[in-house]
């Protein structure tokens with residue numbers, strides 16, 4: 001099989017690594033400093049260059065396209081490739097609105113009967129301010145469209161809520177993505193993620209994975225794209241997965257199929273486990289980054305085959321097989337991330353780390369310069385290890401990080417700590 005992966009992060013490195021184990025050739029557009037090598041070739045195409053991607057697929061006789069990030073999906077890459085007769089593992093532009101528009105997702109959830117936070121949608125700042133003043137506690141303010149993970153403000157005070165509304169609706173802090181704003185009831189509880197492979201009709205849950213969104217240890221500091229992840233996550237035991245898929249994913253598949261748009265690809269539900277039961281906070285229409293890295297280290301068997309089965313609407317729930325080991329990934333980031341940071345920092349020790357047993361160094365934001373690897377993004381690496389249990393995977397990942405140096409970098413020292421505490425409390 002000849003496969004094209006779209007994207008340039010750690011998730012895409014993990015996808016090319018896994019797909020490269022069985023494919024004849026893997027291309028990645030545009031890829032990064034770690035993706036190229038062996039069967040994998042970087043292609044200088046931007047993720048939003050839909051026509052360029054379709055042309056490339058025709059020229060190179062691509063059998064399967066795997067978009068990593070949401071942008072090409074919301075722009076309609078799947079629609080274009082399907083028209084050209086090229087299988088693409090991901091939802092069409094209509095279904096991709098589940099991530100691309102939070103008000104669309106709310107509307108589908110209401111139609112499908114999925115539990116979620118109460119919410120109201122505003123385009124007018126004064127009306128939104130009035131709603132806040134009438135509320136009993138500060139709401140959560142969300143830009144409707146894609147805002148690179150920065151469009152959500154969990155306000156602690158009414159003042160902060162009013163400021164967030166003004167910044168989105170008056171000052172246009174997120175441009176068109178914030179021209180419509182959701183004011184949502186704040187939910188309390190523990191967050192879990194549920195990712196399902198979907199073939200339009202069936203949804204098969206992947207094992208649990210826990211992300212770490214805050215930049216610094218003890219969940220302090222600003223929100224990021226994710227600073228580390230592990231799988232399985234003790235907070236969501238295997239026996240709960242089917243029940244959550246029934247609540248959060250399958251009703252949505254039925255509703256979208258009823259509308260003539262069967263969802264194919266990964267549907268990722270972010271849930272809050274509230275005292276009143278699980279409620280959905282958001283959907284993503286793709287693998288999470290960095291959740292994808294530990295998940296794919298545990299996947300056994302043929303990923304491309306599973307993806308094609310999803311595209312063709314014939315996913316066999318029994319076809320997924322997972323190692324019972326634990327995988328844990330720690331993100332090495334540039335100092336300053338998620339704010340501003342330097343690029344072009346030299347990285348040393350990558351091959352020594354990668355050679356350790358059970359360890360895989362996935363590149364997130366790197367490029368090759370004169371034969372050397374240098375940083376090219378805020379999240380630079382995701383050092384991932386497979387271990388006998390959570391403590392072992394954690395020890396292996398951090399031992400691998402010890403081998404790596406990059407000036408002006410940092411990583412969280414407590415990835416997995418919450419899971420270990422939960423396991424200790426159970427015993």
Ligand code: AMP
Nearest residue numbers: 117140152154184185186187270281282
């Ligand atoms: P979202 O992109 O909608 O998942 O929001 C990003 C983060 O904001 C989530 O991971 C939660 O930590 C938080 N969040 C979003 N919605 C709510 C809510 N209704 N109540 C409390 N926290 C929320």
Ligand code: GLY
Nearest residue numbers: 225226288289290
């Ligand atoms: N790690 C969360 C995300 O990919 O959205």
